[in-house]
Amino acid sequence: MERMELPRPSLLRVPDDPVEVDQHFMAMALREAAEAGERGEVPVGVVVVRDQVILARSSNRCEELADPTAHAEMLAITEACAELGEARLSEAVVYCTLEPCFMCTGALLHARVARIVFATRDPKFGACASLAQLPADRRLNHRCPVTEGIYADVAGDLLKAFFAERR
């Protein structure tokens, strides 16, 4: 896959401004996504953060593991819970380069995450904004705020470039 110019995380420190914090961690998730694209996976990356510390970073591994559930979010949840030795990710913020699907949104809500941040929408499977708004659904026993649009263009371009190359 052709290398794209990615936004840089503030390398030395996490910024103070909340928007810059989101950009900082999303820039890291975009790096995971680009790396997945280089491995021939759909370029989606995720970073799980708590108290501004990264608990897990992962990317899509469906092809490698021959597993349709090996989405970046699922792998990140497992890794972050293992890191904490806990079955919940309370207070964690999850940065996803693509809007989480139904499976992953369900898993994130089971994990009781504090907030979901995603870059670009997935009109074909997105369950946070596009096809459903599960994190805001009052029928569920856990809900969380969603922030969208952080580096949406970059994440979208990564996906477009990946699929254009496959055609």
Ligand SMILES: [Zn+2]
């Ligand atoms: Zn998913």
